[in-house]
Each structure stands twice: as C-alpha cells, then as structure tokens.
Amino acid sequence: APGGPAPAEPGLDALPVELLVVVRALVGDLDALFAALGLREESFAVGTFSRVVAAExxxxxxxxxxxxTATNKASVVFVDRTLDLAGAVGHHGDNLAExxxxxxxxLPGHKTDVVVNMVELTALQATDETCGIIAPGCLAQPNDPAAKALWESFMNLKQKEAVMEARRHLxxxxxxxxxxxxxxxxxVTPEQLSSYIQLFRNNFKALENHCGLLQLVLATVQTLKHLQTSKWDNFLAFERLLLQTIGESEMPSVLNQLLPMIKSYNNRTKDDYTCEDFLILLVYMYSIVGEIKSGKELDAAEEGVKKALVKAICDEPEPSPMLQKIT
Known part of the structure; x- marks a missing residue:
C-alpha cells in the first residue's frame, strides 16, 4: 500500500546453501585481511547482495x-557486480596489463596470474607438446625491481607506451x-621483442639475472601475437560504435543492426563474432542503454535476435562450457 513499509530485503537465510557457504567464507577471509591490517572498518553497501555481505x-x-581493539580506521564499500555489468564485459581502453x-x-591455482610460455628461452621447438615440458613463467615477480617497474607501466600506460617500455627495459x-x-x-613489434629475448637464451647468467623481466616481456609478445588480441580491438571499436549508435537511435534499430552479424558455426569466419561474443555484446548494450521504451517494435527486434542466437547456439558442434551452462 502507498506509504506502507517497504518490503523486507532478503537476509543471509534466504540464500541457497552453496551461496551461503561462499558468503561466510568471504566474510571470514575479509575479517582475516582486516585483522592483518589492524583495521576497524565502517561498511557501506550498494545493492541487495552487498548489503547481505556487509550485514554478515x-x-x-x-x-x-x-x-x-583495532586502531586503524577504514571505510569499506561493497558494490553489487550486477550494478556494473558493463564494467565486467566491456573491453576498456588501451591497457596492456588488462x-x-x-x-x-x-596460472593453475591462481585467479590473477597467467601462464607465460617459456619455451622461447630454451633450445626446444615451440610446439604444443613442448609447452607442457617446461615450467611456465608468470607475472608475479616480487624480487625483481625491473620487472615490478615494467608491470606498473603495463597497468598505467597506454599499450603503445607500455610496449616501448618493455623494449627499453630489455x-x-x-x-x-x-x-x-x-x-x-x-x-615496437612482437618479432622485435622476440629477437631481443633470443639474445638471453644461451647466456645462463643473463637469464638468471633478468628472469623476471624476461617473463613479462614474453607475456607481452604472446599477448600481442594472440588471435584474441585482434578480436579485443574489434570489440573495443564495436563498443564505441554502439555507444554512438545508442545515443542517436532507439534500441530496436541497434538490435536490427546487430541481427545480420549473428551467424551459425558453418557460416562464420575467424573474424566473425561467436555466440559467446554476442552474449557479451548484448549484456554490454543493455547495461549502458538505461531505460528502454517497450513496444511492438522492440519486441519484434528482440525476438529476431533471440531466434538467430538460439539457432546459432544449437548449431554449435562443440558448445563452450558457458554455452552448456545456459542451455
């Protein structure tokens, strides 16, 4: 009723058991972190789930x-990821670290580190078989000042400048x-960086002295050569175009532009977007568009995209784990 009390928000008890366990584990981990830092926190929450975590x-x-007993004051802000899905699925800017x-x-067992293929620093041929023989490198190089400085550059500079920094350090x-x-x-090209890396290969002392730096430069080379990198740039360009189009057109018009690009497996080239790519683009679109005016035109456009996407997903010979989860 108007003016009546707002409906009560779900508490921890309303969560499924699996999620309940995860929340309690997260709270325990946060408490351990704050204890190590000696923090006395004041919590703020944006979003329903964040309020559950903050309350717990x-x-x-x-x-x-x-x-x-803690002496250091701190403010902690919990924000629901679902309030910023565009941030999670967007391909933002020109950042080499990202x-x-x-x-x-x-890297197995890690969430924020990657496998760096080290075969290039050996005399082995770089094949899929040999990649598993050599222990992988990684990004975390806490004992190498040059590598730490380079990683800072990767995070803070534009890609072109970061790659030049990699060359300078090398x-x-x-x-x-x-x-x-x-x-x-x-x-700076990946081939040029590779040629510089080759100079270290037969000098074990140099390898040992600069192993951390070499791992970061190898990560750079492998990223720049990766097929996904060109797709990343295409995504970024398309997202910028979407922003412009959404600003000038209604949602049905944008969806109708997207429709011909949804292709089944047999009709796709390596440059075309996959089903997963379209799901990401759709999440991005609906996250940035704000309020959408409903109507027959929108319903028809959405129905067309749904049908095309469902057909494309059903035609996948080997659906990815994500597609298997949602089908």
Missing part, C-alpha cells in the same frame, strides 16, 4: 572483537650483460 561482516563475532590477464591462460638489461643488441627506433 558486521555481525560476525570475530570481526566484532577485532573492531573493539589484455595480458584476459588473453593468456590462467635493451638496458642486454646492455648490462654485454649482449650484442642493436637498438632500433620506431614501432
């Missing part, structure tokens, strides 16, 4: 005890080891 942390007995983390395979390292490096100006 507030009532968690060990956390209450910690807050009584591309490396998105393109290269995850040239400086080679010069210190008296390796016969020829500095070249102009555009």
């Amino acid at each position: 942390l507030a009532s968690y007995a060990p956390a209450r005890n910690r807050r009584r 591309k490396i983390l998105s393109v290269l395979p995850k 040239v400086e390292a080679a010069s210190r080891e008296n390796l016969p490096i020829k500095m070249s100006m102009g555009r």
